[in-house]
Amino acid sequence: MKKITKAVIPAAGLGTRMLPAAAGVPKEIMPIVDKPSIQYLVEEAVEAGITDILIITNRGKEAIENYFDYSVEYENKLASSGKLQLLENQRSVANLANIYFIRQKEPKGLGHAVLRARSFVGDEPFMVLYGDDVIDAPVSTTRKMVDVYNEYGMSVVGVQEVTDEQIVKYCSLKVEKCSDRIYKVSDMIEKPPIEKKYSNLSILGRALLTPDIFDILENVQPGAGNEIQLTDAMAVQAKSGKVMAYEYEGIRHDMGSKLGFLMANVMMGVKNDEVGEEFRRFLKVFSKTI
Numbered sequence: 001m002k003k004i005t006k007a008v009i010p011a012a013g014l015g016t017r018m019l020p021a022a023a024g025v026p027k028e029i030m031p032i033v034d035k036p037s038i039q040y041l042v043e044e045a046v047e048a049g050i051t052d053i054l055i056i057t058n059r060g061k062e063a064i065e066n067y068f069d070y071s072v073e074y075e076n077k078l079a080s081s082g083k084l085q086l087l088e089n090q091r092s093v094a095n096l097a098n099i100y101f102i103r104q105k106e107p108k109g110l111g112h113a114v115l116r117a118r119s120f121v122g123d124e125p126f127m128v129l130y131g132d133d134v135i136d137a138p139v140s141t142t143r144k145m146v147d148v149y150n151e152y153g154m155s156v157v158g159v160q161e162v163t164d165e166q167i168v169k170y171c172s173l174k175v176e177k178c179s180d181r182i183y184k185v186s187d188m189i190e191k192p193p194i195e196k197k198y199s200n201l202s203i204l205g206r207a208l209l210t211p212d213i214f215d216i217l218e219n220v221q222p223g224a225g226n227e228i229q230l231t232d233a234m235a236v237q238a239k240s241g242k243v244m245a246y247e248y249e250g251i252r253h254d255m256g257s258k259l260g261f262l263m264a265n266v267m268m269g270v271k272n273d274e275v276g277e278e279f280r281r282f283l284k285v286f287s288k289t290i
């Protein structure tokens, strides 16, 4: 089995659900407490042994590249004022992994974005972490999915159960349960009308893909929303019996939506070492006023 050392983070979506802020700040840089969401993804990948990460960006997302560079002004200031722990934290961001960037020149969909990674990935299985989906789990979800890949040797999608209201906006999977949290996938459909859903299991933010996905993506026709859908390419793999699903633990925060952004900050804010205690006290009082 080939070792998984590469990950791709598509972050070239327009983020229209986060307007007006997204017009000035890439949604992937918007923080949960004090850390940009994209850093949570990079850390999750690194925890799973991934060493090389390609971030797919577009015009206007330079802030992401700058964030993973050294920030000399801050570092000089922190060094001269003796804040050495903060200085080390700041430096470590730039050294988390080998981080590469490429642009998707037009936002033609997630499948189209992933296709930009072809020459970076080459002939290896690789992990895709959707740029606005942060997972708060006890163990890296990527690590768990690598374990499933090592057992089955085929693509693995990260899934959770969603409501009927959500499934029509996401994708729906046709599955057969194999063991605890593990399913065999035989088909999937993007944004199904409710009467066409297969199940309420949906891919939320994570996929570990075998490299044959690129040939499939080259030939996929635009689907839902007239975009090249990654789901349509993964459905081709699924129909030939080459996709497993892993129902991951923990909470997935949709940082591309206003509600997801607010909920993530509250849920992770109350656990924060520095401000959590005071924030909890505030919430208890505030919740009585609403």
Ligand code: UTP
Pocket: 010, 011, 012, 013, 014, 015, 016, 017, 018, 056, 104, 106, 107, 108, 109, 110, 112, 113, 130, 131, 132, 133, 256
């Ligand atoms: P989303 O559908 O959540 O992102 O795509 P979006 O298109 O930015 O959302 P809205 O509807 O405009 O608010 C899931 C992931 O795929 C990336 C996004 O950046 C996000 O991380 N993506 C999507 C691309 O990289 N390119 C695309 O053309 C579309």
